[in-house]
Amino acid sequence: MKRLYNAHSRVDAFLVRDRLLHANIEAHVFNQHMASIAGDVPPDVAGPQVWVDDEDYVRAQGVLADFEAERARPGSLRCARCGEESPATFDLCWKCGGSL
Secondary structure, eight states: OEEEEEOSSHHHHHHHHHHHHHTTOOEEEEOTTOGGGBTTBOHHHHSOEEEEOGGGHHHHHHHHHHHHHHHTOOSEEEOTTTOOEEETTOSBOTTTOOBO
16 A cells, blocks of 8 residues: 555545545545544654555556646636535535536
């Protein structure tokens, strides 16, 4: 197994893991409950980590790159259904649930 991603939070780790699972890549989150020891050990050791099998690593890097690009989208999008603005990083309108 190889470490693919050092997450900032447990939520980020599970978002990446779920994205990988949707791409049919088996992924595991380690250190999900280790936040309490941060400071006693380096952050890259104590923080949540996403690991994948060696043979899936290259494909997983592509999924991770897509995930990070989506999270970095600036601006906002207007919902075609209700007209409400949502952050560009959203896939669904926060107000009505319509697809953006």
